[in-house]
Amino acid sequence: MRNLFTPFHRSLTRMSSHKLCMIPGPIEFHSTVLDAMSTPATSHVAPTFINVFGETIEMMRRIVLTKDGQPFIVSGSGTLGWDMTAANLIEAGDRVLVINTGYFGDSFGECLETYGAVVQHVRCEVGGRPTVEHVTSVLKQDGPFKAVTITHVDTSTGVLNDIQALAGVIKTTHPDTLVVVDGVCSVASEELRFDEWKVDVVLTASQKALGAPPGLSILVASQHAMNIFQTRQSPISSYYASWKRWLPIMQAYESRKPSYFGTPAVQNIMALHVSLGRILQHSMDDVFKRHREVNARIKAHLTDKLGLRLVPLSLEMASNSLSAVYYPEGVVPSTLLSSMGEQGVVIAGGLHRAIATKYFRIGHMGITVMDDEALGYVAKTLAALDTALDNQLGVREKL
Numbered sequence: 491m492r493n494l495f496t497p498f499h500r501s502l503t504r505m506s507s508h509k510l511c512m513i514p515g516p517i518e519f520h521s522t523v524l525d526a527m528s529t530p531a532t533s534h535v536a537p538t539f540i541n542v543f544g545e546t547i548e549m550m551r552r553i554v555l556t557k558d559g560q561p562f563i564v565s566g567s568g569t570l571g572w573d574m575t576a577a578n579l580i581e582a583g584d585r586v587l588v589i590n591t592g593y594f595g596d597s598f599g600e601c602l603e604t605y606g607a608v609v610q611h612v613r614c615e616v617g618g619r620p621t622v623e624h625v626t627s628v629l630k631q632d633g634p635f636k637a638v639t640i641t642h643v644d645t646s647t648g649v650l651n652d653i654q655a656l657a658g659v660i661k662t663t664h665p666d667t668l669v670v671v672d673g674v675c676s677v678a679s680e681e682l683r684f685d686e687w688k689v690d691v692v693l694t695a696s697q698k699a700l701g702a703p704p705g706l707s708i709l710v711a712s713q714h715a716m717n718i719f720q721t722r723q724s725p726i727s728s729y730y731a732s733w734k735r736w737l738p739i740m741q742a743y744e745s746r747k748p749s750y751f752g753t754p755a756v757q758n759i760m761a762l763h764v765s766l767g768r769i770l771q772h773s774m775d776d777v778f779k780r781h782r783e784v785n786a787r788i789k790a791h792l793t794d795k796l797g798l799r800l801v802p803l804s805l806e807m808a809s810n811s812l813s814a815v816y817y818p819e820g821v822v823p824s825t826l827l828s829s830m831g832e833q834g835v836v837i838a839g840g841l842h843r844a845i846a847t848k849y850f851r852i853g854h855m856g857i858t859v860m861d862d863e864a865l866g867y868v869a870k871t872l873a874a875l876d877t878a879l880d881n882q883l884g885v886r887e888k889l
């Protein structure tokens with residue numbers, strides 16, 4: 491039989507030729523997470539796996555700081571979290587306000603419309619974020635809304651929203667309105683206190699600060715959200731994304747009983763279990779603090795040392811989990827990215843449609859920030875950036 495594991499595949503598995511993946515997700519993962527991905531075939535109802543899945547569900551509560559939020563861990567990418575939110579909590583004609591700070595606000599809005607929501611966006615200039623005062627006035631003038639969605643960190647702009655303040659005004663203006671946080675680029679890196687801040691839905695994915703390979707959509711819903719789901723009038727307009735099907739599965743695994751709807755991604759869940767265990771060796775307060783500290787060093791390097799301009803309009807609204815940076819004048823984007831690649835570091839180009847060719851992005855979340863060994867990744871990335879800019883511009887000498 492033809493050998494399908496070609497030299498190309500072999501080269502991908504060789505760690506020595508591996509380039510650091512410093513994009514804003516997927517992020518680097520720890521070798522123990524990689525080991526969990528290569529465990530032998532295991533039944534999804536084997537007692538060992540049931541226990542792993544049950545513990546993973548419980549650990550997700552500790553990650554987002556909730557006592558009674560309902561986690562859902564389902565095969566898929568972060569995008570499935572949008573579909574789960576829209577399919578289960580929104581009924582045709584419901585009005586939803588999207589606090590939009592970039593590409594991912596636009597896309598979440600499109601997803602909600604697919605399920606019949608009437609979507610209103612609060613937008614602002616690229617790199618900015620709507621102020622709490624502006625959102626308050628929209629809520630008062632145009633509300634009530636069934637839900638308000640907020641992208642905690644928009645990965646296209648690196649803009650961080652103030653969830654505590656926004657959730658506060660949303661709940662003060664109308665306590666029943668669902669506060670939905672897209673935390674794909676923030677969970678386990680930016681401060682998020684689900685219960686204390688009265689968040690109703692936080693959705694995320696395995697491949698960012700949670701530190702596992704892509705493949706899992708992870709969502710936590712408050713009891714308020716679960717009540718709205720349980721009392722909805724119209725049928726759920728999705729088969730795979732329906733919580734009617736997934737809730738009994740999550741409850742079964744958590745009570746350590748076998749159950750089946752849609753085969754779970756056994757190895758991905760094992761890998762997530764290992765990664766969450768590593769994160770939870772720290773308190774979440776420490777996790778947030780460490781991300782803030784490392785981010786402060788990175789931003790100082792980019793702005794003070796290299797004189798580069800960030801996409802976020804101020805440091806206060808810049809994410810701690812990634813940096814979105816304009817190319818300085820005279821730099822050819824493809825040359826900069828390939829020079830980084832030649833030095834063994836992969837970073838990302840731009841994504842926001844209005845400025846896509848004008849900026850690049852570096853991810854700095856998860857083990858890159860938390861793991862002492864991996865902290866060298868940030869130093870290596872910044873050194874590669876210095877060299878790449880020097881090669882094109884001699885930027886540092888000019889400053």
Ligand SMILES: Cc1ncc(COP(=O)(O)O)c(C=O)c1O
Pocket residue numbers: 515567568569570594641643644645646672673674675695
């Ligand atoms: C903020 C945000 N929301 C949603 C998504 C979609 O997640 P996925 O690509 O895993 O479907 C992403 C992806 O990067 C994201 O950054």
